[in-house]
Structures are given as structure tokens and as C-alpha cells.
Amino acid sequence: MEISDPKAIRALAHPLRLDLLELLTATGAATAARCGRSLGTSQASCSFHLRQLAKYGFVEDAGPGRDRRERLWQVPDPTRPIRIAAAESPALRQELEHLVIERQMHAILAHADRRDAESTAWRRKAGIVTALAVLSAEEAADLREQWKALLAPYVERTRNSGNTRHRPGQHHVRYFMAATPLPDLESGENQDESDH
Incomplete structure (x- = not known):
């Protein structure tokens, strides 16, 4: 789903x-x-x-809940990522990007704080990877596509799981x-040398 309406972009920025x-x-x-209980x-x-x-x-109305008093909500098509049109609202795009990055950083720090409370299997296998690599812009784009392709089958499993229970040992994992x-x-080094 590509968004170009500034009001729709702002609606996401929360x-x-x-x-x-x-x-x-x-x-x-x-x-x-249920959302309130899950999110505290x-x-x-x-x-x-x-x-x-x-x-x-x-999101859209998915009909009545089990007790028929409350409505269910769902993402219309979880297989379609949300993208902001490149030419639209650079300031809003930046605001939303900052929010997404801050949200991810909070999630990473929260995981680091609770990592010792997790099972040994997860402590040893999930975590953070950092690297410094020399790439061209084309190579960086290629690496990004490879990363997305590697995750694709697991993301698809998530999208198709709906309300089904996970197998023992499975968890949702944020990447x-x-x-x-x-x-x-x-x-920068050349500039410093020429300044002397």
C-alpha cells in the first residue's frame, strides 16, 4: 500500500x-x-x-467478536507493506521514520534488559548483529534485497498464522x-590535510 495523503501519513505517526x-x-x-490487554x-x-x-x-472492521458486543479489527492485507510515496510530504516522512526508528530502538533496549529472563535457547540464538562493511550503493541495495528474501518465508508464515497457536518454542521475533x-x-581527511 503506497500512501501519498499527508493526513494518512500523520495517522500512522503515533x-x-x-x-x-x-x-x-x-x-x-x-x-x-484484547489489544489493550496485550499492549498494556x-x-x-x-x-x-x-x-x-x-x-x-x-485496519478494517472484521465483524463482531465472540460475545457479539465488541467488534473485531484486522489489517486488510497483511502481505502488503505500507510505503510512503517518495515525493510526498518529506517532513511527515521524516517524522514517521524517526518514530519507527525510536520504537525499534526501545524494543531492542527492552529485549536487552529482559534477555537474562528468557530461556537459554533464545538467549543463545537471538540477539544483535553489527558490522562495518565497504559497499557501493548498488551492493547495499542488493544486500537489502537478499536480507528481505531470507526473511520472506518466515514473514509469510506470520501473515498466514492468523489466530493459530505457535508450535512449542516459537515466538514472534521482530527484525x-x-x-x-x-x-x-x-x-574529511583530505580536507583536514588541505587546511594545514
């Missing part, structure tokens, strides 16, 4: 709304009450933010890749 989208993608259809926030707050997301097509080119260090 941490709870991003949490709700992630939760509904991971678990399938859920009520505002009020049902009323979840209900308000789900309605705002629905206004711009990010975040950021390729951040350093400033041109060599031209």
Missing part, C-alpha cells in the same frame, strides 16, 4: 497505532479489549486509535535492518 498494526499483523483479528493500555485508547487507523484504510552510510571519511 506509537500506539504502530503497536496496534504490528499486533494485528501478528495475531490476526482482535478486539480493542486501555480498551478505550485502543478503540480510538483503531478507528483512526480504519479511517485511512490501515530491524538499518544500513546507514557513514559520512565520507576520506574526503
Whole structure:
């Protein structure tokens, strides 16, 4: 789904709304009450933010819940990633990117804080990978595509799981890749030398 409407972009720029989208993608259809319990926030707050997301097509009404008093919400097509049109609202795009990055950094730090409480199997196998590599822009793009291809079957499993239970030992795992080119260090050195 490509977004160009600044109001729709702004509708995404809220941490709870991003949490709700992630939760509904991971678990399938859920009520505002279930979302509130899962995210540790009020049902009323979840209900308000789900309605705002629905206004711009990010979620939709999935019919009544089990008790028929509450509605279920779902992501219309969890296989379609949300993209912001390149030419639209650079300031809003930057605001949303900052929010996504901050949210991911908080999740990484929260995992680091609770890692010792996890099972030994997960402590040894999940974690952080860092590297410094020399790449061209084309090679960086190729590496990004390879990374996405490697994750694709697991992401597809998540999208197709809906409300089904995981097998023993399985958990939802959040991945975040950021390729951040350093400033041109060599031209900086040359500049310093020419200043003397």
C-alpha cells in the first residue's frame, strides 16, 4: 500500500497505532479489549486509535467478536507493506521514520534488559548483529534485497498464522535492518590535510 495523503501519513505517526498494526499483523483479528490487554493500555485508547487507523484504510472492521458486543479489527492485507510515496510530504516522512526508528530502538533496549529472563535457547540464538562493511550503493541495495528474501518465508508464515497457536518454542521475533552510510571519511581527511 503506497500512501501519498499527508493526513494518512500523520495517522500512522503515533506509537500506539504502530503497536496496534504490528499486533494485528501478528495475531490476526482482535478486539480493542484484547489489544489493550496485550499492549498494556486501555480498551478505550485502543478503540480510538483503531478507528483512526480504519479511517485511512490501515485496519478494517472484521465483524463482531465472540460475545457479539465488541467488534473485531484486522489489517486488510497483511502481505502488503505500507510505503510512503517518495515525493510526498518529506517532513511527515521524516517524522514517521524517526518514530519507527525510536520504537525499534526501545524494543531492542527492552529485549536487552529482559534477555537474562528468557530461556537459554533464545538467549543463545537471538540477539544483535553489527558490522562495518565497504559497499557501493548498488551492493547495499542488493544486500537489502537478499536480507528481505531470507526473511520472506518466515514473514509469510506470520501473515498466514492468523489466530493459530505457535508450535512449542516459537515466538514472534521482530527484525530491524538499518544500513546507514557513514559520512565520507576520506574526503574529511583530505580536507583536514588541505587546511594545514
